[in-house]
Amino acid sequence: MKKYLAIAKTLFKAQIVYRFDVLMTALGTVWRVVFAWILWGAVFAAPAAASGAAASLTIGGFTFQEMLGYYVVASFLASLDLSGGVSGEVSTRVRDGSFSKYMVIPASPQFHFLAQNLGASAYYAAFSVAVACACAFFFRVQPVHANSPAQLLLALLILLPGLAFMVCYHFFVGILAFKFQDVGFFLHVQGNLIEFATGAIVPLALLPEGAMAVIRFLPFPYVTYMPAMLICGRAGVAEGLFGLAVVAVWLAVILFVNRCTYRRLRIKFDGVGV
Amino acid sequence: MDQPYIIRTRGLTKVFRRFQKEPGLRGSLKSLFHRRFSDKIAVDAFDLEVKPGEFVGLIGPNGAGKTTLVKMLTGIIAPTSGELSVLGHYPNKLENAFKKRYAVVMGQKSQLFFELTPADTFRLFKELYAIPDDAYQRNVDFFVELFDVSGLLNVQVRTLSLGERMKMELICALLHDPGVLFLDEPTIGLDAVAQRQIRAFLREVNAARGATIILTSHYMEDVRSLCPRSVVINGGKKLYDGPTAKLFDAYQTHRKITVRFESEQNFADEQGSEGEKGSEGGQGSEGGQGPDHGSRFALPAGAQTLERGPDRLVFMIPRERSGAVLAELTRRQGLGISDIGVEEEDIGNVVERIYAGTNTRAEV
Numbered sequence A: 001m002k003k004y005l006a007i008a009k010t011l012f013k014a015q016i017v018y019r020f021d022v023l024m025t026a027l028g029t030v031w032r033v034v035f036a037w038i039l040w041g042a043v044f045a046a047p048a049a050a051s052g053a054a055a056s057l058t059i060g061g062f063t064f065q066e067m068l069g070y071y072v073v074a075s076f077l078a079s080l081d082l083s084g085g086v087s088g089e090v091s092t093r094v095r096d097g098s099f100s101k102y103m104v105i106p107a108s109p110q111f112h113f114l115a116q117n118l119g120a121s122a123y124y125a126a127f128s129v130a131v132a133c134a135c136a137f138f139f140r141v142q143p144v145h146a147n148s149p150a151q152l153l154l155a156l157l158i159l160l161p162g163l164a165f166m167v168c169y170h171f172f173v174g175i176l177a178f179k180f181q182d183v184g185f186f187l188h189v190q191g192n193l194i195e196f197a198t199g200a201i202v203p204l205a206l207l208p209e210g211a212m213a214v215i216r217f218l219p220f221p222y223v224t225y226m227p228a229m230l231i232c233g234r235a236g237v238a239e240g241l242f243g244l245a246v247v248a249v250w251l252a253v254i255l256f257v258n259r260c261t262y263r264r265l266r267i268k269f270d271g272v273g274v
Numbered sequence B: 001m002d003q004p005y006i007i008r009t010r011g012l013t014k015v016f017r018r019f020q021k022e023p024g025l026r027g028s029l030k031s032l033f034h035r036r037f038s039d040k041i042a043v044d045a046f047d048l049e050v051k052p053g054e055f056v057g058l059i060g061p062n063g064a065g066k067t068t069l070v071k072m073l074t075g076i077i078a079p080t081s082g083e084l085s086v087l088g089h090y091p092n093k094l095e096n097a098f099k100k101r102y103a104v105v106m107g108q109k110s111q112l113f114f115e116l117t118p119a120d121t122f123r124l125f126k127e128l129y130a131i132p133d134d135a136y137q138r139n140v141d142f143f144v145e146l147f148d149v150s151g152l153l154n155v156q157v158r159t160l161s162l163g164e165r166m167k168m169e170l171i172c173a174l175l176h177d178p179g180v181l182f183l184d185e186p187t188i189g190l191d192a193v194a195q196r197q198i199r200a201f202l203r204e205v206n207a208a209r210g211a212t213i214i215l216t217s218h219y220m221e222d223v224r225s226l227c228p229r230s231v232v233i234n235g236g237k238k239l240y241d242g243p244t245a246k247l248f249d250a251y252q253t254h255r256k257i258t259v260r261f262e263s264e265q266n267f268a269d270e271q272g273s274e275g276e277k278g279s280e281g282g283q284g285s286e287g288g289q290g291p292d293h294g295s296r297f298a299l300p301a302g303a304q305t306l307e308r309g310p311d312r313l314v315f316m317i318p319r320e321r322s323g324a325v326l327a328e329l330t331r332r333q334g335l336g337i338s339d340i341g342v343e344e345e346d347i348g349n350v351v352e353r354i355y356a357g358t359n360t361r362a363e364v
Helices: A002-015 A019-051 A064-080 A084-096 A109-138 A149-175 A184-197 A209-215 A225-231 A237-268 B024-033 B066-073 B118-128 B133-147 B162-174 B192-209 B220-226 B244-251 B319-331 B347-356
Strands: B007-020 B036-050 B055-059 B081-086 B102-106 B180-184 B212-216 B229-234 B237-243 B254-261 B268-271 B304-309 B312-318 B337-344
Touching: A002 A109, A002 B118, A019 A064, A019 A109, A064 A109, A064 A149, A064 A225, A084 A109, A084 A149, A084 A184, A109 A149, A109 A237, A149 A184, A149 A225, A149 A237, A225 A237, B007 B066, B036 B066, B036 B237, B055 B066, B055 B220, B066 B081, B066 B180, B066 B212, B102 B162, B118 B133, B118 B162, B133 B162, B133 B192, B162 B192, B192 B212, B192 B220, B212 B220, B220 B244, B220 B337, B229 B244, B229 B347, B237 B244, B237 B347, B244 B347, B254 B319, B312 B319, B319 B337
Parallel strands: B055 B212, B055 B229, B102 B180, B180 B212
Antiparallel strands: B007 B036, B007 B081, B229 B237, B254 B312, B254 B337, B304 B312
């Protein structure tokens, strides 16, 4: 455990060099909120003009201000998920042979990537939280409506395994390069689907009940959507505990699947270019 | 120790499967429906035994199978067949207990974090290898002093020169006191000073720390000055395994001599005749150019031109004649020679000679 903490700390330090990249990622939070303000402003404006009751109008149970509050929190949480680059990095390193650097040190490659990703996320969090606060102030929204500390604690407890699951999932896609060489197809298909399923694009509460009944058993809603709903006070402790159980099971499954897949596929590694 | 050998291979073989296709778009389209593969035997029934504390040089031209062998010994790739044991482990099981007992440094691959300082990476490796505080500090102090790089510990790796970076790679690899150190082209691309420093460092590590070192290098001088034992490999097969001195004495039959002139030359094509032996570089009879005012450089008898530039000539000469040729070149003032360099023959020639079994000075 200590060695993975050291990896996380090292990557945390390494991020400090990339000041421009960190700044731009943090500003991505602003963009999502601005986008939501424009889009949902238009959606709410039409019926409000017709009924003349703008403040009380709700869509999917959200008022316009609550919707913006959700986006501020969800955008902040989404900015912590840096796992998207893992599949690309792993597959590239497998293809060019530089993956060998992870094979010769006494650490599991999967946990190495997990630790380095969480280390980097911790650094981004410091900037993104500042930007999220600035957004909340600028748009005059109060995003935190959790009724009890238990909801906030649950949000954090779900977020951590949720982020870990995403890294492991992308690691899985990356190590498929041991067999398929090029995993571009997987990367292409997964990108938008997963972002949608995490609730980073629209609140999943807006989806039909049938779709939600299926999605709630998948791990993706627990990366952004459920923690955001808990923080916004729109999900209760029971839902949070259910989410925690679901994401914990998925994390255990993906860790096991990756372990088996890595053991099986790494035998095919040629180490070309090493 | 139960096991007299720290590394032992028996019939070790690695076969790579390579995709083949006909050239052009048509070939590419055909390959979509009909895949063709060929087998490339990179390492072929290789036997090797290395005792603790040995310093072994792996010699061979590009594609000989040296790096593939190192990759199998370190567990990076799995052998196709054969037996393999390193420090009592089967490397490709990738057990942490095994990884903590060896280190590998590849000349063109880095374990250092380019954004951070070497000291940051050293601290990470301390945790990765669970090195006790006192051992860590002792090793850092020892290696940093040996390389005289204390001023570079807190400098961003990205800004280090290639030689400085390689020194840091070596320190990083040795922090956990590995029993075996695999080095793949550690001096590649380095200048002569850095090469010399790294050789001195490795000599010390082998002698003082008792680390077993397996070195692959294209530089003859690396192997010659460091490795009492050499293993020559070509086409995946072992061609020679024995004392380095004996190998070079038997097969390195030529020297490469580079002569630089103060001005452009019109080299004579003909070689010096036997009668000119001892006066190589004899005067040309006509058309002399440059500051020699009439003297023209003629290739010494028995020499073979490797490269010819306007003010530079590189040739190969039998080793037993190199002394006389050098003496003659330095004696003659009228040729306008500005510099003379003498190098070992390229490793490829030596391996070719071993492979062909020709041009030896003595039976090995």
